[in-house]
Amino acid sequence: MSRKWTHTLQTAGPLIGLILIVIILSILSPSFLSLNNILNVLRQVSINALIAFGMTLVILTGGIDLSVGSILALGGAITAKMLAGGMDPILAVLIGLLAGGIMGAINGIVITKGKVAPFIATLATMTIFRGLTLVYTDGRPITGLGDSTFFKMIGKGYISYVPLPVIWMLIAFVILLFVLKKTVFGRGIYAVGGNEEASILSGIKAGRVKIWVYIITGVLSAFAGLILTSRLNSAQPNAGMSYELDAIAAVVLGGTSLVGGRGWIFGTLVGALIIGVLNNGLNLLNVSPFFQQVVKGGVILLAVLIDRRNK
Amino acid sequence: MKPIISMTNISKSFSGNKVLNDVSLDIFPGEIHALMGENGAGKSTLMKILTGIYSKDGGTIEVNGATVHFKDAKEAEHAGISVIHQELNIIPYLSVMENMFLGKQLTYGKTGILKTAAMKKETKRRLSQLGIAIEPEKTAGDLSVGHQQMVEIAKALATDAKVLIMDEPTAALTDREIETLFKVMNGLRKQGVAIVYISHRMEEIFRMCDRISVLRDGKYIGTKPIQDTTMDEIIKMMVGRELGDLFPDRDKSAGKEFLRVEDLSGPDLLENVSFSVKEGEVLGVAGLMGAGRSEIVETLFGARAKSGGKIFIEGKQVKIKNPFDAKKAGIAFVTEDRKSEGLILGMSVRKNMSLPNLKTLSNQGIISSKREKASARNFIDRLNIKTHSPEADVKNLSGGNQQKVVIGKWLGINPKILILDEPTRGVDIGAKKEIYNIINELTEQGVAIIMISSELPEVLGMSDRIMVIHEGRVARIIDKKDANQENIMQAATGGE
Numbered sequence: 001m002s003r004k005w006t007h008t009l010q011t012a013g014p015l016i017g018l019i020l021i022v023i024i025l026s027i028l029s030p031s032f033l034s035l036n037n038i039l040n041v042l043r044q045v046s047i048n049a050l051i052a053f054g055m056t057l058v059i060l061t062g063g064i065d066l067s068v069g070s071i072l073a074l075g076g077a078i079t080a081k082m083l084a085g086g087m088d089p090i091l092a093v094l095i096g097l098l099a100g101g102i103m104g105a106i107n108g109i110v111i112t113k114g115k116v117a118p119f120i121a122t123l124a125t126m127t128i129f130r131g132l133t134l135v136y137t138d139g140r141p142i143t144g145l146g147d148s149t150f151f152k153m154i155g156k157g158y159i160s161y162v163p164l165p166v167i168w169m170l171i172a173f174v175i176l177l178f179v180l181k182k183t184v185f186g187r188g189i190y191a192v193g194g195n196e197e198a199s200i201l202s203g204i205k206a207g208r209v210k211i212w213v214y215i216i217t218g219v220l221s222a223f224a225g226l227i228l229t230s231r232l233n234s235a236q237p238n239a240g241m242s243y244e245l246d247a248i249a250a251v252v253l254g255g256t257s258l259v260g261g262r263g264w265i266f267g268t269l270v271g272a273l274i275i276g277v278l279n280n281g282l283n284l285l286n287v288s289p290f291f292q293q294v295v296k297g298g299v300i301l302l303a304v305l306i307d308r309r310n311k
Numbered sequence: 312m313k314p315i316i317s318m319t320n321i322s323k324s325f326s327g328n329k330v331l332n333d334v335s336l337d338i339f340p341g342e343i344h345a346l347m348g349e350n351g352a353g354k355s356t357l358m359k360i361l362t363g364i365y366s367k368d369g370g371t372i373e374v375n376g377a378t379v380h381f382k383d384a385k386e387a388e389h390a391g392i393s394v395i396h397q398e399l400n401i402i403p404y405l406s407v408m409e410n411m412f413l414g415k416q417l418t419y420g421k422t423g424i425l426k427t428a429a430m431k432k433e434t435k436r437r438l439s440q441l442g443i444a445i446e447p448e449k450t451a452g453d454l455s456v457g458h459q460q461m462v463e464i465a466k467a468l469a470t471d472a473k474v475l476i477m478d479e480p481t482a483a484l485t486d487r488e489i490e491t492l493f494k495v496m497n498g499l500r501k502q503g504v505a506i507v508y509i510s511h512r513m514e515e516i517f518r519m520c521d522r523i524s525v526l527r528d529g530k531y532i533g534t535k536p537i538q539d540t541t542m543d544e545i546i547k548m549m550v551g552r553e554l555g556d557l558f559p560d561r562d563k564s565a566g567k568e569f570l571r572v573e574d575l576s577g578p579d580l581l582e583n584v585s586f587s588v589k590e591g592e593v594l595g596v597a598g599l600m601g602a603g604r605s606e607i608v609e610t611l612f613g614a615r616a617k618s619g620g621k622i623f624i625e626g627k628q629v630k631i632k633n634p635f636d637a638k639k640a641g642i643a644f645v646t647e648d649r650k651s652e653g654l655i656l657g658m659s660v661r662k663n664m665s666l667p668n669l670k671t672l673s674n675q676g677i678i679s680s681k682r683e684k685a686s687a688r689n690f691i692d693r694l695n696i697k698t699h700s701p702e703a704d705v706k707n708l709s710g711g712n713q714q715k716v717v718i719g720k721w722l723g724i725n726p727k728i729l730i731l732d733e734p735t736r737g738v739d740i741g742a743k744k745e746i747y748n749i750i751n752e753l754t755e756q757g758v759a760i761i762m763i764s765s766e767l768p769e770v771l772g773m774s775d776r777i778m779v780i781h782e783g784r785v786a787r788i789i790d791k792k793d794a795n796q797e798n799i800m801q802a803a804t805g806g807e
């Protein structure tokens with residue numbers, strides 16, 4: 001096989017996979033391709049995609065962030081409590097996002113300044129942030145968030161037919177696409193993941209790049225938490241549990257290398273769509289939720305195996 | 312006598328670019344056969360085809376008259392062909408012993424229980440044959456590049472091969488280690504082992520080899536017995552033209568003092584290192600391996616912690632805490648180990664070249680791809696880097712061309728001080744001259760240059776002054792006119 005061909009297959013692989021899954025599902029279930037259902041899938045995907053976008057940056061630097069689900073929960077809970085206390089909704093939202101950023105910064109600082117492996121560091125903060133969420137909420141859902149249209153719009157709004165969370169996802173996608181492709185910061189992310197020592201010796205502030213990547217992931221995760229809170233009209237203390245796994249799965253399905261330095265945000269979008277489409281399609285086909293897990297895991301494994309073969 | 316290896320009409324293309332074109336080569340038992348050619352001529356590729364690492368597009372390979380098709384390096388090794396690759400293949404977090412016995416550990420029968428003591432002893436023995444004492448349990452990654460290279464050599468020798476391929480084995484070694492290696496090679500020749508020896512160092516080739524074959528642009532140019540040829544003829548075969556003087560004259564004399572380092576000390580090795588470099592001056596740095604030459608420049612560049620000392624640029628003290636500060640102060644650093652320190656192997660040539668220079672190639676943090684491409688093009692042309700495109704991954708370039716990328720990336724920042732740590736390691740003779748010309752061009756622009764080199768002719772040929780390092784201290788600083796191989800070596804070994 002010629003190099004060019006392999007290359008195309010590798011980059012287009014996830015997309016081809018997605019298209020195949022869509023074709024199969026639309027044959028098996030006629031209601032799958034309805035506009036309503038597609039928009040529904042996209043809305044369900046948006047939360048995972050937002051987290052996975054951040055996760056892509058983290059993984060590109062050679063790291064990992066297991067604490068995203070906990071950040072989602074605490075970010076959502078903080079905003080919810082402030083809303084319930086009657087605070088200005090815009091301010092409450094900003095504070096929730098800021099909290100996400102701070103949690104991300106903590107991750108980044110522990111990893112770079114404390115020189116703790118990202119897996120261990122974020123495993124610990126995952127537990128800490130979850131614990132803080134339980135303390136903060138007393139282990140009970142926060143309800144009675146008031147009736148600010150602004151806050152309701154975040155998770156439940158539409159622009160004509162398109163749910164707003166989908167718009168948020170697309171905006172984040174376009175921005176990060178640009179950041180990775182065109183900016184000095186984006187180039188730094190790839191460089192640090194490709195060879196940290198050589199990057200530092202080229203005068204790149206590797207530590208700073210990494211801290212920012214975790215901050216961005218924290219903010220995106222908290223934002224996903226706001227969408228969820230807005231949709232449910234309440235903040236659940238156990239929200240976002242094991243969301244890190246779906247996010248990592250989306251990144252890997254998209255062809256980004258877990259070793260760092262290689263990958264792209266478009267792949268992650270496709271990866272998140274694959275997971276979303278599978279969830280939705282298997283539901284439509286009345287596959288038992290237990291068996292759905294088996295199928296999802298199998299798809300991930302298959303994708304990684306195909307990727308291996310091409311390298 | 313019949314050849315032990317006979318390669319006929321070998322061809323190979325990578326993504327449509329022909330890198331070997333009908334190359335034929337015979338290797339006889341008991342000869343040291345030099346394979347020469349410019350960077351990217353196809354030497355390493357030819358040897359990788361011989362040892363089954365790459366598949367060939369056409370041609371035949373015979374070993375002892377029988378056609379072979381090796382599928383991987385293991386099969387070639389079974390047929391008695393062993394390689395020391397140009398790029399180090401040491402696994403850094405394994406011990407020296409584990410590296411030596413990788414994939415062929417000694418065990419009790421088929422139990423999988425390791426004979427650790429036996430392997431330890433064997434490792435020690437093999438290494439001491441090469442004249443070096445390293446503890447077998449030491450983590451390989453902690454060794455100097457030179458010692459890692461020696462471990463690789465010991466590993467290849469341990470296979471008792473009939474054919475030994477050495478792809479630039481001496482590039483990272485100092486004179487003393489090279490001498491031991493040559494002794495070992497002479498011994499092997501007497502035993503009838505065939506050695507293919509790839510190097511860019513003419514003196515070595517003419518001292519050690521029996522015959523020389525030359526490749527140019529993937530084509531076989533010819534084979535000459537050593538006694539019937541001259542360096543000039545070989546260079547002409549390699550480059551396709553006369554080269555003239557290797558060390559070009561520099562007519563501009565150095566200006567006023569530009570960089571001054573006072574009492575630089577490090578936590579483990581360096582002690583009160585003081586020196587200065589003038590505008591337009593080349594300060595050569597000589598010394599044995601492990602003397603602390605790289606440590607000095609790494610500390611100066613902020614890549615290594617210092618325990619004391621001051622740095623002045625144009626008389627003003629500067630604080631350099633990390634490479635970012637150093638770059639801001641106008642210092643560029645072409646590192647010694649291109650694979651781990653100099654390059655991001657999975658990135659393209661263009662992106663590697665712009666890495667230290669992104670600030671000037673961008674506006675408000677957004678990279679101007681037009682300027683980035685133009686800059687990459689400029690340095691590819693200026694340094695004559697052989698790559699089929701600026702977008703090619705740098706790992707697919709030949710070793711010497713990778714080295715030129717490292718130099719190119721630092722020229723991009725328009726440095727005022729340029730540190731070169733073994734800048735011509737693995738670089739062909741034509742390119743060496745190009746690099747020397749660039750050094751001279753830079754001195755004319757007033758750049759202060761610090762050049763570490765283990766090749767004494769290079770230090771002598773290029774430096775205005777030579778600083779000799781011994782055990783972390785400055786042993787002597789010698790003016791060009793007073794310097795010679797003898798007094799440099801004497802100072803380097805601790806003599807007066």
Ligand SMILES: Nc1ncnc2c1ncn2[C@@H]1O[C@H](COP(=O)(O)OP(=O)(O)OP(=O)(O)O)[C@@H](O)[C@H]1O
Binds near residue numbers: 326351697739
């Ligand atoms: N895996 C690869 N993919 C694409 N191109 C390659 C690959 N390996 C080598 N090349 C190209 O083949 C050509 C010959 O490379 P090779 O490494 O054989 O040169 P060389 O003679 O050993 O040079 P040097 O003296 O610099 O080591 C170069 O142009 C190089 O870019």
Ligand SMILES: [Mg+2]
Binds near residue numbers: 354397710711
């Ligand atoms: Mg080579």
